[in-house]
Amino acid sequence: MSKSVFFVTCPKGVEYLLADELSTFGLEPVRNAPAGVWAEGTLEGGYRVCLWSRLANRIILHLDEIDATSGDQLYDGVVHMDWQQHIPVNGSFRVTFLGQNDAIRNTQFGAQRVKDGIVDRFRASGGQRPSVDAKTPDVTVSARLNRGRLSLGIDLSGHSLHMRGYRTEKGAAPLKENLAAALLMRAGWPDLAREGGDFVDPMCGSGTLAIEAAMMALDLAPGRKQERFGFEKWLGHQSEMWLSLRQEAERRAHEGKQGKLPRIWGFDQDNRVIATARNNIQRAGLDGVVEVGICPLADLKLEGEWSSTGLVLTNPPYGERLSERRELGALYESLGDAVKRLVPGWRLGVFTGAPEFGKSIGLRSYKQYRLFNGKLPAQLLLFTIDEVSAMTPREPDVPGEITPRITNEDRAAMLRNRLQKNRKTVxxxxxxxxxxxxxxxxxxxxxxxxxxxxxxxxxxVQEYAPPKTVDERAARERLAEALAVIPEALGVERESMVCKQRQRQAGTSQYEKQAVSGEFFQVHEHGCVLKVNLKDYLDTGLFLDHRPVRHWIQQHAKGQRFLNLFCYTGAATVHAAVGGASRSLSLDMSKTYVRWAEDNLALNGIDPKRHRVEQADCLAWLAEKPSPDQRFDMIFMDPPTFSNSARMAGVLDIQKDHSRLVRQAMQRLSSEGLLIFSNNFRRFKLDEELASEFDVEEVGRSTIDKDFQRNARIHHCWHIRHRG
Incomplete structure (x- = not known):
């Protein structure tokens, strides 16, 4: 059988695992690429990827690579290819296009030129041509542009292979199925399962890790229940070979259930996600194999007989705007206590976007893998649950005390001069x-x-963590110089200065508790009194960059019914109430910030009966059908960039989820009302379809005052109204 070239895509960070997996399907990895692997082999190997790969997203049968430094050059290369041997003339196709260069600046233009070339090739050969179907095509053509070269191929998968078919309820699981499988492989679950080990996920959410663990242990093909793949109407499809592979998968599934099955359990304190997990288990055909139960981590018990070896693998919550460090530290410490009490001798895997909390578990990690949960950097921490690995649990490190000291007078003078200049201007x-x-x-x-x-x-003072290219000693030396210069340059006592370190994190914004000083004091803004705390959190309780937004709300709130979603400490609500809002509702899921918001309202003498603050998951609240009294004339919505808080019904990724949130908020907006939508994700792009449904005005520039004009992307802001 002749060999072909394939490009198999996967989550970022999983490439080496995927290369090993492809080898088991008879494919020979040629080279790894970012989020994918190039491989050679037979079509049978490609079919096995579709049916059996636990890690792949898509598999592309490579056809050719052409020059594409211009749109016309791209077209010329495409139109000379023999598309008649791949796409049925009376069928349909679509083109997926990735990449850009100086001439091809957006994927829509690139895809159109590829479509034109394919269609014109058919027309030149007799006039009849296939139709274009963007949703359910017979064949999907993959086009990937990189440095002036365009790789063209047939997408054999047709859909992302991470979708096994058992997870249909949106927003209930933070992990994609193939990322869950990668975590299980890195944690050594396949070997543990063969050795008779059991599996537990104590914070299982919708059960993805437990279900993937069961599919591995029972030798179930991930694509076994898929009704359709992208190659089935491709003209090169070999149906008898595919039928044979499907029959083999069914035979292996039957045999996998004959031996002794491991105990596989998932637990969660949220009955809503456990209900979703049960539905997912049923759809996966794993009733009686995977069990789930409602149980808080601190009360975790394992009833019955369990193996002396096994794996605890979990993905704890790790980010909510201004989530409290002490609360999350306690969660990780509770996890450590539970596994040491219940399953000594087992292995523990913790997948987290906040690996510094691993120190609170009380075990010394023997391996750390860097991965991504979507675009969010994360780590898989592996532990052996035994006395040798035990260590005293401790809170994550915070920057230590640094003695102010000037090492380089010239460099210090530069900072001093800049601060004095800014003090005069700003x-x-x-x-x-x-x-x-x-x-x-x-x-x-x-x-x-x-x-x-x-x-x-x-x-x-917040110190942005220096990049890895900067020597740590040099970074501390510069910070020591800054701490020596700042009080002098600004004319303040050293005791009046607070210094903390803040990580810049891609795709997210995490704010955690730093101390427990309880040192609150009051500040004033446009006639409002607000409570702030400089020591206990990375943020202070007042987002300074939103000052113009709050002032605008104050100036336009008279007589308005005001809603503040993801309200944080309620500063915007204070401005609305001081500005004459008739009533208001402010929602946040954090008890700490609900109390803080209530205090801010009380400081300004605002009637709590007309201006209510409630603890609520805004995602769940927005998803509910609005009642007649939930109509507002002005809504302020400033969600976090990313959150998978334990208290949330789902996961929030502002880039993916904002269009849904905006539409749900608009259902609560009066016909003449205004939604002020803001976020601080620097690479954020507003869904273009929203502008076709609503009157959308970008107002970001007008909401940034002089003190933030050096960083024009500090936040984005839109005014959104119903169309008249």
């Missing part, structure tokens, strides 16, 4: 505007990667 502007809390410096100089904010005579 400080003078703030005084004229009556603004007492503002940003004075934001990494203006690369040598000093700091954000310096003034809060009515107190100074809040």
């Amino acid at each position: 400080g003078q502007w703030a005084r004229k505007q009556g603004i007492s809390c503002y940003r004075l410096y934001d990494a203006d100089m690369p040598e000093f990667a700091l954000a310096i904010d003034v809060y009515e005579g107190r100074v809040h």
Whole structure:
């Protein structure tokens, strides 16, 4: 049988695992690429990927690579290819296009030129041509542009192979199925299962890890229940070979259930996600194999007989805007206590976007794998649950005390001069505007990667974590210089300055508790009194960049019914109420910030009966059908970039989920009302379809004051109204 070339895509960070897996299907890996592997082999090997790969997203049968430094050159290459041997003339096709260059600047243009070339090839050969079907085509043509070269192929999978068919309820599981499988492989589950080990996920959510563990243990093909693949109407399809592989998968599935099955359990404290897990287990055909139960982590018990070896693998919650460090630290410590008490001798795997909490587990990790949960950087931490690995649990590290000291006087003088200059310009502007809390410096100089904010005579300093290319000792030396210079340059006492370190994180914004000082004080903004805390959190309780948004709300809120979603400490609600809003509702899932918001309202003498603050999961609240009294004239929605909090019904990824959130918010907006939608994801792009449904006005520039103009992408903001 002749050999072909394939490109198999996968989640970022899984490439080496995928290469090993492809080898078991008879394919020979040629080279790894970002989020994929090039391989050679027979069509049978390609079919096995579709049916058996636990890690792949898609498998592309490579046809040719052509020059594509211009749209016309791309077209010329496509039109000379023999598409008649791949696409039925009376069938349909679509083109998926990835990549861009100077000439081909968007995927829509690139895909159109490929379509034109294919259609014109058919027309030149007799006039009849296949139709284009973007949703359910007979054949999908894959086009991938890289550095002026276009790779063309047939997508044999037709859909992303991570979709096994058992997970249909949206928003209930943070892990894609193939990422869950990768975690299980990295944790050594296939070997443990063969050795008679059992499996537990104590924070299972919708059960993805447990279901994938069972499919591995029972030798069930991930694609076994898929009704259709992308190659089935491709003209090169070999149906007898495919039928034989399907029969083999059924035989192996039958044999896999004959031996002794491992015990596989998932637990979660949320009855809603457990209900979803049960539905997923039933759809996967694993009733009686995978069991789930409602149980908080601290109360976890394992009834009955369990193997002396096994795996605990879990994906704890690890990010919610201003989530409290102590709360999450306690969760990880509780996990450590549970596994040491229940399953000594087992292996523990923790997949987390906040690996610093691994220290709270009380075990020494023997292996760490860097992976991605979507676009979010994450790590899989592996532990052996035994006395040798035991260590004293401790809270994640925070920057230690650094003695202010000037090592390089010239460098220190540069910072001193810049701060004094900013104090004259930005400080003078703030005084004229009556603004007492503002940003004075934001990494203006690369040598000093700091954000310096003034809060009515107190100074809040955040050090952005230096890149790995910067020597740690050099970074601490510069911070020591900054701490020596700042009080002198700004004329404040050293005791009035607070310094913390803040990580810049791709695709997310995490804010965790830093201390328990309880040192709150009051500041003033446009006639409002607000409570802030410089020490206990990475953020202070007041997002300074949103000052113009809050002022605008105050100026336009008179007589309005106001809704504040993801309200944080309720500052926007205070401005609305002071501005004359008739009533308001503010929602946040954090008890800490609900109480903080209530305190802010009380400081301003605002009636709590007309201006209510409630603890609620905004995702779940928005998903409910609005009642007649839930109509508002002005809505402010500033969601976090990413969150998979334990208290949330689902996972929030603002780029993926914003269009749904906006539409749900608009259902609660009066006919003449206004939705103010904002977020601080720097690479955010608003769904273009929203502009076709609503009156959308981008107002970001007008919502950024002078003190944040050095960083124009600090946040995005839109005014959204119903069309008249």
